[in-house]
Amino acid sequence: MVLQSLKNCLWLPCVLRTPKACLWSTASGGLIIQSVSNDVYQNLAVEDWIHDHMDLEKQQVLFLWRNSPAVVIGRHQNPWQECNLKLLRQKNIKLARRRSGGGTVYHDLGNINLTFFTTRKKYERMENLKLVVKALKALRPQLDVHVTDRYDILLDRKYKISGTAAKLGRTSAYHHCTLLCNADKFVLSSVLKSSFKGLKSNATPSVPALVKNLFEEDPSLTSEMLLDAIAKEYAVQHQIDHHITLINPADETLLPGISDKTKELQTWEWVYGKTPKFSISTCLNMVYKDSVLDVKVNMDVKHGRIEVCNIDLPEQWLPPGLYSELVKSLTGSKFCPNETTTLVTTLLRLCPQDDELHSRWSLLCENMIRLM
Amino acid sequence: VCIHRVRSCSSIRFIKSKYVCVFDKSALKFSHQQRLFRTSAVSCGQIVQFKLSDIGEGITEVTVKEWYVKEGDSVSQFDSICEVQSDKASVTITSRYDGIIRKLHYSIDDIAFVGKPLVDIEIDASKGVASEEDVVETPPMSHEEHTHQEIKGHKTLATPAVRRLAMENNIKLSEVVGTGKDNRILKEDILNYLAKQTGAILPPSPKAEIVPPQRRAEAVPAAPKDKARKIPVPVSRPIAFAGKDKTEPVTGFQKAMVKTMSAALKIPHFGYSDEIDLTQLVQLREELKAVAEMRGVKLSFMPFFIKAASLGLLQYPILNASLDENCQNVTYKASHNIGVAMDTEQGLIVPNVKNVQVCSVFDIAVELNRLQSLGSAGQLGTSDLTGGTFTLSNIGTIGGTYAKPVILPPEVAIGALGKIQVLPRFNSKGEVVKAQIMNVSWSADHRIIDGATMARFSNLWKSYLENPASMLLDLK
Numbered sequence: 001m002v003l004q005s006l007k008n009c010l011w012l013p014c015v016l017r018t019p020k021a022c023l024w025s026t027a028s029g030g031l032i033i034q035s036v037s038n039d040v041y042q043n044l045a046v047e048d049w050i051h052d053h054m055d056l057e058k059q060q061v062l063f064l065w066r067n068s069p070a071v072v073i074g075r076h077q078n079p080w081q082e083c084n085l086k087l088l089r090q091k092n093i094k095l096a097r098r099r100s101g102g103g104t105v106y107h108d109l110g111n112i113n114l115t116f117f118t119t120r121k122k123y124e125r126m127e128n129l130k131l132v133v134k135a136l137k138a139l140r141p142q143l144d145v146h147v148t149d150r151y152d153i154l155l156d157r158k159y160k161i162s163g164t165a166a167k168l169g170r171t172s173a174y175h176h177c178t179l180l181c182n183a184d185k186f187v188l189s190s191v192l193k194s195s196f197k198g199l200k201s202n203a204t205p206s207v208p209a210l211v212k213n214l215f216e217e218d219p220s221l222t223s224e225m226l227l228d229a230i231a232k233e234y235a236v237q238h239q240i241d242h243h244i245t246l247i248n249p250a251d252e253t254l255l256p257g258i259s260d261k262t263k264e265l266q267t268w269e270w271v272y273g274k275t276p277k278f279s280i281s282t283c284l285n286m287v288y289k290d291s292v293l294d295v296k297v298n299m300d301v302k303h304g305r306i307e308v309c310n311i312d313l314p315e316q317w318l319p320p321g322l323y324s325e326l327v328k329s330l331t332g333s334k335f336c337p338n339e340t341t342t343l344v345t346t347l348l349r350l351c352p353q354d355d356e357l358h359s360r361w362s363l364l365c366e367n368m369i370r371l372m
Numbered sequence: 373v374c375i376h377r378v379r380s381c382s383s384i385r386f387i388k389s390k391y392v393c394v395f396d397k398s399a400l401k402f403s404h405q406q407r408l409f410r411t412s413a414v415s416c417g418q419i420v421q422f423k424l425s426d427i428g429e430g431i432t433e434v435t436v437k438e439w440y441v442k443e444g445d446s447v448s449q450f451d452s453i454c455e456v457q458s459d460k461a462s463v464t465i466t467s468r469y470d471g472i473i474r475k476l477h478y479s480i481d482d483i484a485f486v487g488k489p490l491v492d493i494e495i496d497a498s499k500g501v502a503s504e505e506d507v508v509e510t511p512p513m514s515h516e517e518h519t520h521q522e523i524k525g526h527k528t529l530a531t532p533a534v535r536r537l538a539m540e541n542n543i544k545l546s547e548v549v550g551t552g553k554d555n556r557i558l559k560e561d562i563l564n565y566l567a568k569q570t571g572a573i574l575p576p577s578p579k580a581e582i583v584p585p586q587r588r589a590e591a592v593p594a595a596p597k598d599k600a601r602k603i604p605v606p607v608s609r610p611i612a613f614a615g616k617d618k619t620e621p622v623t624g625f626q627k628a629m630v631k632t633m634s635a636a637l638k639i640p641h642f643g644y645s646d647e648i649d650l651t652q653l654v655q656l657r658e659e660l661k662a663v664a665e666m667r668g669v670k671l672s673f674m675p676f677f678i679k680a681a682s683l684g685l686l687q688y689p690i691l692n693a694s695l696d697e698n699c700q701n702v703t704y705k706a707s708h709n710i711g712v713a714m715d716t717e718q719g720l721i722v723p724n725v726k727n728v729q730v731c732s733v734f735d736i737a738v739e740l741n742r743l744q745s746l747g748s749a750g751q752l753g754t755s756d757l758t759g760g761t762f763t764l765s766n767i768g769t770i771g772g773t774y775a776k777p778v779i780l781p782p783e784v785a786i787g788a789l790g791k792i793q794v795l796p797r798f799n800s801k802g803e804v805v806k807a808q809i810m811n812v813s814w815s816a817d818h819r820i821i822d823g824a825t826m827a828r829f830s831n832l833w834k835s836y837l838e839n840p841a842s843m844l845l846d847l848k
Contacts, residue, residue, distance in 0.1 A: 075462040076437045102460035123428050166461035202481045332623050338750035339624045345757035346628035349781050350635050353694055
């Protein structure tokens, strides 16, 4: 495997007004690139960049990348529904929303990501997955791996080792998939389990599956070996050199505009705000002074913001003025623990300094915030 | 600027309105690309049903997931219209036409069918029909011009409007660098190309461009056409700024600020400021910083300021009190829960250190570290943000000397700390020495706090900080 810095790469000073797009042109049918970064946002930004700026007519691209622990949800999914946000925050695991469809995945360095870039016309997922299977079999002929019609790759007919998603634009398209080499299955299963009850939404749901690491099947396998095998097979099929070009997703000169793309992927508006409209209908069980209060809560959340909020409290449990202030404040604000905490603590400043009132208020608000 | 009503050339499929100016003998054309939709134009437009094109892989139906446009919006060719999903693939559907969206055939989560209409788009004006609005006479265009010129095997993408502009100015699209999506040539690219050619500064385009004072145009290459295609050199143009105001609702953090501050300003504030010589404290902190670091804690000046404040509050408990709504009762709070104003990405938050009266300076430092890391991660809990009785705001870390802080209800006092500056001061011997000076600005509720109380508290606080050893005497 020859790793080559991008600076040494052939540069066609073509009349094409696409100096950025032809920077990697090697005048051949394909290009294999690998990211030096493990930041999920940077890597997703590279996908966006290639999709938006590269001319894939003459050459297709294979992009190889790995991320430090992150949960990646599909374009039209609901993070509250798909993962345990509390656990993510606790463990400092990043949450990202990708632009392709499909379900939620957990990434860590034991999981490799492959993105196949083609023109819209040449978009063909089955072919790509067959390539991966071929590469795996070439590496370890005894592996029982095959592609299902749901575009998953199964090991031993039972365990999912790869999931797929795709994005199609006007002229270009990409298909990316994961491959489980040696990911932390324990964290994976705990983080992809949402304990959210009472959530109703039309967001794309994930289909849970039994997973297994290739490492468990054959401990001699490493991520590097798998990446290399796949690159080799891609090179063979596209009749190009088996070169992997390294790219740095932070390089603005190489990828003009990439830092803006990276930033956008991290904004609250993208990660949470793009959640399709959903509603919550749940019951808070609040323990207050030796009794348990059942408080029904109904909320509609659109663009990640609370559109409608109803809290069914016992009469006069809170002064009516304060209750309506609470509802008014929550309406229009983000369905986000941080923002809600700020709002409710502020409101507390403005109400009478009554210990009883304060403890009721804190109890209610803490329960509400726990939902988010 | 004169507007000529002329008949359009029938070979043009998409017609844009333009203003044509005629001065003297030479015609100066002022190309003003705009999408002008007047009500009269609207009714004459042709409605085109834009069908959902083939997704590939034999897919016949998709789910509509998000609309990027709504009925009545104007779209350009290649603008995104909606996002659909099919079997793990998310597809962005872009418009093939310039026009106005007249009908969306599906709602969110509906199933859309390939080959069936997705949206109805009204195109500007119908072809060849003489319309009431302004349509410009076009010079005889070369009919061999295709939508996409093939140059060196590469496609040149440009909207009809841009092609027209290039044509009128006698520009070959192959010579223009495209900066749009997919390297499409935009109107700005044509204008930039022209500017380079003639050395003229062009009039501002519809996008905000501040035009510098004009330079003389060099000899414009005379185009062999009837009307000379010259770019008008602005004689004396006022600087045009086409920026737009942006209105958004007040939500979240800002809403919280609005509420707090509106209530706060009902409190009659008075201010009191002073200068503190921190020379000895700076030295002390230097020595203790290393010790704290060994214990894994970052030690700033704040723990000292906070502890000194608490010691002061022991002597002047009215500054740690709360006045009820009707100003009938004052509650002297037993705990010194000292708030520290924090600047985060989202805005101002004020977590507090609980029970400073029983904390050591080190304890306070530990707690501050905890609050700071939670604050920057956006993970502060309600208990951290409630129960404060007195607040310090270290605005000096950002800058400034004197401030006029606003009291945070239900508290009655607040202090703003300016930055520490090295300034010359006289010592007891009358010599000029280097001193580390910080200014403090207090605000207090004049309904129950008087100036003298504030002054005495400030003096006490100041004495603890100017002579840190004295804190040892009164530490509990």
